[in-house]
Amino acid sequence: MIRLVKSARVAAMVGVLALSGAALAGCGSSASGGSSTSSAGGGTYTWWDPYPQHDASSDWTKRVEACGVAAGVTIKRTAYDTTALTNQALLSAQEGTAPDIILLDNPAVSTLADTGMLNTTESLGLDTSGIDPNLLAAGVIDNKTYGIPIGANTLALYYNKTILDAAGVDPSTIKDWASLNDALAKVKAAGKKGISFAGIGTEEGSFQFLPWFWGAGAKLTKLDSPQATAALTLWTDWLSKGYAPNSVITNSQNTTWEEFLTGTFAFDENGTWQVNSAAKASFPTGVIQIPAENGGAAPAPTGGEFLTMPVQKDTARYTTTKKIVECMTTTAGQVKTATTFAYYIPPTAAGQAQLLSQDPSLKPWVDAVKAAKGRTSDNLGTKYPKISQAMWTAVQKALSGELSPTAALAQAQQAAVKATS
Amino acid sequence: MRATQTPPVGSPGTPGREAAITSPPGPGPRPAGRRIRSTQWAAVAFAAPLLVYLVAFYAFPLYRNIELSVHDYTIRAFVQGNAKFVGLSNYADIVSSQTFLPALRNTALFTLVSIAFQYAIGLGLAVFFRNNFRLSGVLRGMFLIPWLLPLIVSASTWSWMLNSDSGIVNSVLQAFGIGQINWLTSPGMALVSVIIANIWLGIPFNLVILYSGLQNISPDIDEAAALDGAGGWKRFWHITFPLLRPVSAITLLLGLIYTLKVVDVIWIMTTGGPGDVSTTLAVWSYREAFGTGQPAFSPASAVGNLLILIALVFGIVYLYLQRRQEES
Numbered sequence: 001m002i003r004l005v006k007s008a009r010v011a012a013m014v015g016v017l018a019l020s021g022a023a024l025a026g027c028g029s030s031a032s033g034g035s036s037t038s039s040a041g042g043g044t045y046t047w048w049d050p051y052p053q054h055d056a057s058s059d060w061t062k063r064v065e066a067c068g069v070a071a072g073v074t075i076k077r078t079a080y081d082t083t084a085l086t087n088q089a090l091l092s093a094q095e096g097t098a099p100d101i102i103l104l105d106n107p108a109v110s111t112l113a114d115t116g117m118l119n120t121t122e123s124l125g126l127d128t129s130g131i132d133p134n135l136l137a138a139g140v141i142d143n144k145t146y147g148i149p150i151g152a153n154t155l156a157l158y159y160n161k162t163i164l165d166a167a168g169v170d171p172s173t174i175k176d177w178a179s180l181n182d183a184l185a186k187v188k189a190a191g192k193k194g195i196s197f198a199g200i201g202t203e204e205g206s207f208q209f210l211p212w213f214w215g216a217g218a219k220l221t222k223l224d225s226p227q228a229t230a231a232l233t234l235w236t237d238w239l240s241k242g243y244a245p246n247s248v249i250t251n252s253q254n255t256t257w258e259e260f261l262t263g264t265f266a267f268d269e270n271g272t273w274q275v276n277s278a279a280k281a282s283f284p285t286g287v288i289q290i291p292a293e294n295g296g297a298a299p300a301p302t303g304g305e306f307l308t309m310p311v312q313k314d315t316a317r318y319t320t321t322k323k324i325v326e327c328m329t330t331t332a333g334q335v336k337t338a339t340t341f342a343y344y345i346p347p348t349a350a351g352q353a354q355l356l357s358q359d360p361s362l363k364p365w366v367d368a369v370k371a372a373k374g375r376t377s378d379n380l381g382t383k384y385p386k387i388s389q390a391m392w393t394a395v396q397k398a399l400s401g402e403l404s405p406t407a408a409l410a411q412a413q414q415a416a417v418k419a420t421s
Numbered sequence: 422m423r424a425t426q427t428p429p430v431g432s433p434g435t436p437g438r439e440a441a442i443t444s445p446p447g448p449g450p451r452p453a454g455r456r457i458r459s460t461q462w463a464a465v466a467f468a469a470p471l472l473v474y475l476v477a478f479y480a481f482p483l484y485r486n487i488e489l490s491v492h493d494y495t496i497r498a499f500v501q502g503n504a505k506f507v508g509l510s511n512y513a514d515i516v517s518s519q520t521f522l523p524a525l526r527n528t529a530l531f532t533l534v535s536i537a538f539q540y541a542i543g544l545g546l547a548v549f550f551r552n553n554f555r556l557s558g559v560l561r562g563m564f565l566i567p568w569l570l571p572l573i574v575s576a577s578t579w580s581w582m583l584n585s586d587s588g589i590v591n592s593v594l595q596a597f598g599i600g601q602i603n604w605l606t607s608p609g610m611a612l613v614s615v616i617i618a619n620i621w622l623g624i625p626f627n628l629v630i631l632y633s634g635l636q637n638i639s640p641d642i643d644e645a646a647a648l649d650g651a652g653g654w655k656r657f658w659h660i661t662f663p664l665l666r667p668v669s670a671i672t673l674l675l676g677l678i679y680t681l682k683v684v685d686v687i688w689i690m691t692t693g694g695p696g697d698v699s700t701t702l703a704v705w706s707y708r709e710a711f712g713t714g715q716p717a718f719s720p721a722s723a724v725g726n727l728l729i730l731i732a733l734v735f736g737i738v739y740l741y742l743q744r745r746q747e748e749s
Contacts, residue, residue: 083711090716093500107714115500201694203714246585249606249695259587382496385714393696400695402608415519 044074045320046099048088050305052079059340067327071320086111089310093117098310100321104147106138106374107203109306110381113139113146119309121145124322135347138374139306141381147306148329151337151344153272154372155211155300156364161284163192163266171288176295177215177234184243187266194243195267196256199235199399203385204253205392207301207375208269209235211290213391214373215298220380220387223394224406224413230293232405236398249399271303272365273343287364289371299373304344345369386419486729489722496716504719511723520697520705528701528731531616531687532680538620539676540669543627548657550628551635561632568625576689579618580605583690605691611699615687622686623679627672634668635661667746674739678732688712702728 047064054060061077068075078099080088086108092098098117112118121128128136128145139147159171167190169183184194198208212234213220218227238244248256253270260268263283269290278285292298307325312318327333334346335354345366346352352366376384394412398405490511498504515521550561567575582589583604591601604614638661646656684707687693693700693708700708702724710721 086714087711087716090496090500094502111496111715115497117500201692201696202712246601246603246606247587249603250580250584250691382715389713393694396694397696400603400606400608400611400698402696402698411519 044076045071045101045317045324047075047077047101047103047324048085048099049077049079049103050082050085050105051103052081054079063333063336063340064328067324067333070327071323073320073324075324089117090115093310096313098312100309100312100317101324102308102310103150103305104308106149106302106304106306107376107384109139109147109308110141110376111385112308112310113141113144114382117310118146119311119318121148121309124309124318124325126322126325130348130350132347132349132370134371134373134377135302135304135369137377138302139308141379147308148325149304149306149347150328151334151341152302152304152347152369152372153343153345154302154365154368155208155269155271156287156289156368157195158260158268158270158274158278159286159288160260160263160266161286162263163187163190163283166190167192167266169266171286174288174291176291177293180291181243184238184241184266188241188243193245193265195238195269196245196251196259196265197235197248197269198251198253198256199248199395200250200252201392201396202252203388203392205395206388207303208253209391209395210375211269211298211300214300215290215292217293220378220384220391222413223387223391223416224409227293228409229405232395232398232409235395236405239399249396271343272345272369273341275343275362275365289364289368297368297371299371300368301375302369302372304347383420387416390416390419483729486722486725489718490726492719494717494719499716499718507719511719512727515720515723515727520700523697524700524702524705527612527699528681528703530612531619531683531701532677534616535619535623535680536673536676539623539627540631540673542620543624543672544631544665544669546624546628547631547635548661550632561628564628565625567622572622572685573689575622576618576686579614579621579686580690583614606695608695608698611691611695615690615699618690619680619683619686623676626679627676630672630675631665631668634665634672637668638664667743670739670742674735677735681728681732702731 045068049064051060056077064077065075082105085102085104089098089102089104089108089112093112093115102112104112109118122145126148128148131149135149135152136145139145139149157174161171164171164183164187167183167186169186171183174180174183187194199205209231212231213228216227216231216234218225218231222228235244239246239248245259247259251259256268257270257274257277259265260270261277261281263281278287289297290300307328309318309321309325328337331346331348331350331354334344334348334351335358338344338346338351338355339358345362346355352370356363356366375388376382380387390412393415394403394405394408397403397408397411402408403411491506491508492498492504493507493511494504546564550557583591585591585601585603585606588604590604594600594602602610604610642660642664643656646660651659682703683701684703687699687701687704688707691699692712693704706721706724706728709717709724
């Protein structure tokens with residue numbers, strides 16, 4: 001009955017009960033988390049992050065542990081993948097066994113803050129004045145700050161220099177949508193594929209659509225504005241004109257990067273985290289910022305994690321927690337984080353300057369991060385995930401030809417209003 | 422359930438056996454009550470692990486699922502444990518949602534078409550492998566591969582094969598002069614594609630169960646019919662197929678319940694998209710709970726409960742049919 005194993009797994013997913021109910025039962029019976037058992041001064045502090053790719057012997061773990069040693073305690077690090085981390089955090093907060101520090105994906109900060117499980121940086125006495133406001137914004141709700149970014153990444157357009165040279169396109173001339181479309185037309189005339197991006201029906205799809213959406217001047221509070229329609233029409237036109245492949249509808253950011261690495265695409269919309277991979281590609285690559293409709297750089301959404309400090313029963317622990325957080329967010333620490341991961345731009349001017357002095361080639365990325373915008377900014381907070389779901393559904397419907405961009409966005413606006421009211 | 426709570430030994434309903442067990446050899450009537458109670462305790466003790474298991478893994482999750490669906494569990498309420506009781510309004514929201522009717526239709530299509538093909542192909546293969554020929558064991562083993570592969574592997578492989586631009590299926594079609602078919606990305610084809618993949622996944626299950634059912638049919642009957650001059654088709658339709666009916670019924674019922682709740686294949690291949698065109702009730706429930714940045718457990722569990730109800734209806738239909746068959 002091998003299928004039974006599978007069906008049991010499916011059942012666990014379908015019946016939300018199994019995950020919420022049984023998992024709760026499991027958490028309840030085992031005393032988990034060092035936070036509730038050990039006391040302040042010495043002892044073990046718990047740390048969760050979304051980097052399962054870095055194991056116990058990695059540089060990252062060593063860096064985290066070193067900050068514990070500097071604060072006179074031992075840090076026990078546990079890694080989950082990004083989605084699981086949010087769910088685990090919610091469950092632990094419900095059980096009262098939250099870890100001391102969670103390194104959290106930025107759109108999730110407002111979600112967890114809304115539950116009242118996070119301390120504000122003000123209450124812990126942490127200084128956030130040096131952080132770029134656009135990067136800090138994802139952690140700010142109603143003028144309270146719930147975390148500190150350890151670094152930021154964002155989206156830009158990678159290009160394949162070989163293809164652009166052959167098609168006679170100079171990437172520095174791409175300043176707005178019209179010049180980008182001209183470039184795509186030339187690439188297509190030269191017999192190559194134009195651009196790839198990720199239009200998948202998940203948060204990644206919204207993440208990739210936002211630079212164009214914001215670049216047209218649209219706002220997340222009004223998904224059916226003419227500006228929003230212009231952005232979605234830009235994408236659907238790329239498909240109908242053959243500039244972009246049909247598979248973008250199901251592409252994740254990894255898949256679209258794999259497509260780009262085959263060397264058949266002139267452009268790919270992707271993130272800072274591909275810098276190393278681009279350097280190793282079999283063809284010369286370059287990066288330009290995503291253009292806004294009428295020129296200039298479009299605001300791309302920020303990615304990256306925030307250090308958050310969940311509420312503890314034993315408030316004496318906060319003193320040490322603060323020391324650990326400060327150790328992780330010094331300028332030297334931020335540059336170290338940037339180089340450890342190779343895709344993080346420090347969130348402070350001092351950190352950015354120091355990183356650029358080490359590696360000037362990251363200049364386009366530093367600029368992109370400075371122009372970037374948090375998805376939960378504009379005080380959207382916990383409304384963002386609902387709006388985002390409506391938006392990616394509209395993108396999917398329009399790209400697949402089920403509805404026109406106008407009709408799809410009108411439907412999305414209705415759904416978003418209903419979900420957030 | 423009732424049977425496990427009151428096992429026959431020591432149960433008050435069987436005085437004869439009690440008397441036999443508890444009648445003491447010594448003279449004079451002794452009150453039997455104490456002895457009965459002790460055996461009853463023993464019975465309860467033996468049943469206890471099972472009861473604890475049933476409560477912990479069946480009753481509690483089910484209760485929790487119902488509880489989630491009649492409260493308004495925002496994430497804040499989830500952590501603080503103070504969700505507002507909202508009665509059936511989650512169900513009302515679900516039923517009035519734009520996604521409901523398409524999801525219901527997709528669930529019906531996905532389940533019925535998948536099962537019909539899985540059963541037909543599985544039965545065909547089972548009959549084929551019944552005639553043991555050289556390498557039939559090896560071939561039969563190879564048909565189990567879809568079953569043995571982790572689902573993430575097989576579903577990813579399907580989505581690569583069906584990729585619009587670089588998939589092998591389209592490149593073969595193009596070699597024969599048929600244009601590009603957007604298997605996973607066009608509103609008309611996405612559901613068809615996930616059904617095809619799911620049929621492939623379900624054939625081994627049907628093959629194995631039906632094959633073992635065929636082994637239980639005595640070859641003598643078949644032989645007798647052959648001697649009476651019945652041809653291959655006739656023997657299949659009038660002998661094999663009717664004799665296989667009980668096995669077929671349980672295969673179809675299990676297949677139905679498995680297929681109703683499939684999430685992983687669809688999620689990996691299309692995430693229920695584009696838009697909602699391949700969203701089934703199960704996928705919808707999963708998406709509400711875990712597919713967005715903000716878990717909405719209450720609507721998700723309401724959809725989950727609807728699925729349980731649907732499965733229950735078919736279970737009852739099965740029991741009814743089985744009873745009628747036993748009576749006749």
